[in-house]
Amino acid sequence: MTEVLVTQDGKPLHQSVQRALFHSKMRALLLIAPLLVFFIIGYIMPIFSVLYKSVDNDVVFEIIPETASMLQEWELSVGETPPEAIYASFAREMLTAANQREHGRLGVHFNKDISGLSSKFRRLGRQIKRWDFEDGQPFKDKFIASDEIWGEAALWADLKVYSERYTAANFARAVDGRLTPDGFEIRPENERFLMKLFVRTLTLSVVITLITLLLGYPIAWLMANVRTRTANLLLIMVLLPFWTSLLVRTASWRVLLQDTGVINSFLQWGNQSLPFLFSGAPYELMYNQLAVVIAMTHILLPFMILPIYSVMKTISPSYVRAALSMGANDWTAFWRVYFPLTVTGIGAGAILVFILSVGYYITPAIVGGTDGTFISNSIASYLKSNQGLGAALASLLLFIVLILYFLYDRFVGIDKTKLQ
Amino acid sequence: MKNKFTLLLASTFLVSGAVIAEVDEMTVVSWGGAYQNSQQKAYTEPYSADTGINFVWDESSSEAVNKLRIQAESGDISWDLVDVVAADAIRLCDEGLARIVDPDTELESAPDGTPASADFGDLIVSECFIPQIVYSTTWGMRNDVAEWNGAMPSSVCDVFDTDKFPGKRAILPNALNNMEWGAYCSRSFNRDQASVYAMLETEKGQQAALDMWSSIKDDLVFAASAADVPQLLQDGEVVMGSTYNGRLFALIAEGGVDNVEMLWDAQVFDLDGWIVPANLPAEREAAVMEFVRFATDTQRLADQAKYISYGPARASSAPLVGQHAELGIDMAPHMPTDPNNSKNTILTDYEFWADYRDDIDAKWEAWKVN
Numbered sequence: 001m002t003e004v005l006v007t008q009d010g011k012p013l014h015q016s017v018q019r020a021l022f023h024s025k026m027r028a029l030l031l032i033a034p035l036l037v038f039f040i041i042g043y044i045m046p047i048f049s050v051l052y053k054s055v056d057n058d059v060v061f062e063i064i065p066e067t068a069s070m071l072q073e074w075e076l077s078v079g080e081t082p083p084e085a086i087y088a089s090f091a092r093e094m095l096t097a098a099n100q101r102e103h104g105r106l107g108v109h110f111n112k113d114i115s116g117l118s119s120k121f122r123r124l125g126r127q128i129k130r131w132d133f134e135d136g137q138p139f140k141d142k143f144i145a146s147d148e149i150w151g152e153a154a155l156w157a158d159l160k161v162y163s164e165r166y167t168a169a170n171f172a173r174a175v176d177g178r179l180t181p182d183g184f185e186i187r188p189e190n191e192r193f194l195m196k197l198f199v200r201t202l203t204l205s206v207v208i209t210l211i212t213l214l215l216g217y218p219i220a221w222l223m224a225n226v227r228t229r230t231a232n233l234l235l236i237m238v239l240l241p242f243w244t245s246l247l248v249r250t251a252s253w254r255v256l257l258q259d260t261g262v263i264n265s266f267l268q269w270g271n272q273s274l275p276f277l278f279s280g281a282p283y284e285l286m287y288n289q290l291a292v293v294i295a296m297t298h299i300l301l302p303f304m305i306l307p308i309y310s311v312m313k314t315i316s317p318s319y320v321r322a323a324l325s326m327g328a329n330d331w332t333a334f335w336r337v338y339f340p341l342t343v344t345g346i347g348a349g350a351i352l353v354f355i356l357s358v359g360y361y362i363t364p365a366i367v368g369g370t371d372g373t374f375i376s377n378s379i380a381s382y383l384k385s386n387q388g389l390g391a392a393l394a395s396l397l398l399f400i401v402l403i404l405y406f407l408y409d410r411f412v413g414i415d416k417t418k419l420q
Numbered sequence: 421m422k423n424k425f426t427l428l429l430a431s432t433f434l435v436s437g438a439v440i441a442e443v444d445e446m447t448v449v450s451w452g453g454a455y456q457n458s459q460q461k462a463y464t465e466p467y468s469a470d471t472g473i474n475f476v477w478d479e480s481s482s483e484a485v486n487k488l489r490i491q492a493e494s495g496d497i498s499w500d501l502v503d504v505v506a507a508d509a510i511r512l513c514d515e516g517l518a519r520i521v522d523p524d525t526e527l528e529s530a531p532d533g534t535p536a537s538a539d540f541g542d543l544i545v546s547e548c549f550i551p552q553i554v555y556s557t558t559w560g561m562r563n564d565v566a567e568w569n570g571a572m573p574s575s576v577c578d579v580f581d582t583d584k585f586p587g588k589r590a591i592l593p594n595a596l597n598n599m600e601w602g603a604y605c606s607r608s609f610n611r612d613q614a615s616v617y618a619m620l621e622t623e624k625g626q627q628a629a630l631d632m633w634s635s636i637k638d639d640l641v642f643a644a645s646a647a648d649v650p651q652l653l654q655d656g657e658v659v660m661g662s663t664y665n666g667r668l669f670a671l672i673a674e675g676g677v678d679n680v681e682m683l684w685d686a687q688v689f690d691l692d693g694w695i696v697p698a699n700l701p702a703e704r705e706a707a708v709m710e711f712v713r714f715a716t717d718t719q720r721l722a723d724q725a726k727y728i729s730y731g732p733a734r735a736s737s738a739p740l741v742g743q744h745a746e747l748g749i750d751m752a753p754h755m756p757t758d759p760n761n762s763k764n765t766i767l768t769d770y771e772f773w774a775d776y777r778d779d780i781d782a783k784w785e786a787w788k789v790n
Contacts (some may be wrong), residue, residue, distance in 0.1 A: 100516060101513075101514075101515075101516030101698075102515070102516055103514075104511075104513070104514020104515055104516070105514060105515040105516070107514065108511065108514060108515070108774070111774070111775060111777075111778060112778045113778075115775060115776055115778060115779035116775045116776070117775070118514075118774040118775045119771050119774060119775045122514060122771075122774075187782075190627070190630075190783060190786055190787070190790075191782050191783055191786050192786055193782075193785050193786035193788070193789040193790070196789050196790075197789060258655065258657055259588075259656075259657055260655055260656050260657060287641055287642070365644055366644055369641065369642055370593075370642050370788040370789065378785070384483075384486070385777075385781075386778065
């Protein structure tokens with residue numbers, strides 16, 4: 001039989017320690033509680049609410065719940081309109097909706113996917129209040145008398161598709177498709193643009209990341225290897241734009257790049273005095289992808305330089321010296337010894353710049369024209385006009401970033417990334 | 421504890437009851453800037469002087485639909501009167517968020533006795549909407565372009581003629597108005613409002629309008645906002661640009677830029693006006709309706725035009741439009757509704773846009789990207 005260790009007040013030691021630990025854990029939790037609450041309210045909840053909004057179809061179920069459920073149970077067969085029971089239920093619920101002035105909202109909702117329905121619902125709402133519900137005539141005839149569209153099988157097939165409680169319609173649209181009674185269908189060429197915007201956003205973000213790396217790496221090296229005074233000066237020069245408003249920096253690029261801007265005016269002037277050196281035609285530097293790449297590279301450069309710099313600071317110069325003394329030439333010493341030590345900083349900088357630029361909004365909107373807008377510009381405009389679609393686009397962007405993050409972790413390893 | 425809570429609740433009711441019984445403050449929602457200023461000068465300042473009612477301004481008109489939705493859901497409507505564009509008014513009315521207004525009993529008749537419904541005429545585009553001003557989206561043109569050899573565009577379709585009028589054109593980034601002009605100029609006859617919208621209801625017509633824009637796509641600059649266009653014109657970045665007529669007025673008349681001129685041909689009319697939120701408490705509703713009756717009478721609408729170049733929505737106000745309050749220039753020639761400027765106009769067809777907006781927007785965006 002083992003002796004149970006007890007503390008002075010006679011309680012088992014095990015329990016006492018547990019209690020003390022519990023208290024200190026609670027205290028720790030209390031300390032981070034404000035942050036935790038902020039994190040949940042300000043970050044986790046909005047993400048889930050956006051995810052929910054992208055599939056939620058509650059407008060239909062709020063206004064015509066019975067009709068919507070009946071439509072879901074209705075077996076679709078080609079060219080058939082729904083049975084009288086559905087028409088009757090639709091009439092009853094539409095009358096209630098019209099009396100509460102909610103029919104228009106339903107029309108606006110369906111109109112997002114079936115063009116032309118908004119006015120049909122508005123008209124139906126006006127007329128339905130005058131219908132005689134007790135005269136024994138089939139409701140289907142009443143609907144068709146009010147507008148022929150209610151007798152069209154294709155419309156009802158579409159209504160069934162868009163009356164599901166949780167809908168994939170927004171995601172279908174986010175990838176340039178639409179839902180049909182037969183399933184998913186890609187939209188015709190002249191209506192596709194969202195996928196192109198996604199591809200453009202990702203491509204340009206990669207380009208921007210690579211350019212910031214090419215420009216930022218030497219600067220970071222310089223900062224890590226010159227005298228402290230010079231390094232501080234360089235650091236201030238890197239940070240100064242960082243402290244300037246984003247809008248101001250973007251607008252200044254516009255002043256520089258536009259057709260009558262500083263650069264083109266200078267070339268124009270050069271062309272007049274030294275025609276053999278300068279070409280005269282104004283170059284199109286503004287309102288295109290070039291402008292976006294230039295402006296965003298400038299704005300995001302510090303995010304690349306700082307992580308690389310902080311890693312380079314910690315690399316002892318003796319490593320490279322050792323390599324050189326053992327017969328490596330400059331290139332080998334850099335590539336085989338120094339560079340691998342900076343990879344963690346590059347990884348951190350690249351991830352920062354890439355993820356920031358994927359979600360960039362203001363700069364593309366101002367300098368991008370139509371060639372250079374990003375998917376976030378569409379998300380912003382849809383969040384005003386069509387929340388479901390905006391939410392679906394935002395979710396899709398989130399998924400894409402998560403997948404890229406996963407791939408990065410798989411091939412580079414997130415634990416190899418150093419952020420400080 | 422329970423008693424304490426009941427007491428608290430009761431006192432809250434008492435306090436709020438006291439506030440409701442006497443309305444001495446109203447929250448009005450508008451757009452801010454020069455426009456809101458014109459409303460203050462013409463409507464609320466005289467009304468405050470008469471009645472002692474205070475006005476609190478909320479510059480939320482651009483997000484009015486969403487914010488009003490939220491207020492209605494929470495049941496706590498803090499706004500008394502909201503200034504919105506007609507399309508938003510229709511939407512708010514559809515969703516039951518705006519109160520229905522009977523113009524003939526709730527609004528003032530014209531001085532000659534014409535009932536309000538006839539005085540406003542077609543501009544009452546929704547039973548909740550109380551029209552206030554007519555504004556238009558139209559074109560500003562540089563008059564110092566050397567390549568034009570002294571010629572100036574006289575028709576909106578000259579925008580599509582880059583041989584005769586070379587140079588860049590700035591347009592607003594939305595399909596609205598641009599689709600109308602595309603459709604209008606793609607026709608060689610029957611260029612009128614009805615045929616433009618009939619055309620845009622068909623796939624073929626929409627494509628024809630887009631093709632029109634495709635023909636000059638390389639020369640287009642898509643402005644980020646309405647305020648961008650005057651800037652681009654002034655900088656000489658573009659030789660023509662379309663935006664709201666008030667913005668161009670600010671550039672030309674107030675800013676004194678004399679190398680930009682207006683082109684009024686086929687200007688697209690749009691409306692701005694008031695809605696009263698639905699389900700206001702009775703006292704507040706009565707108070708705000710009284711203010712609305714005052715603020716939308718013939719004289720008040722004409723007064724607003726002293727401060728901004730938007731046309732009054734009542735026919736009876738037009739003859740009363742006077743001079744700019746600070747510049748002292750005659751405002752009539754700068755009004756989109758002036759007979760000389762409105763020889764050829766398109767009035768936005770709100771029902772059409774409510775039905776086709778989602779569809780056409782998608783096509784327009786796709787066209788922009790491709």
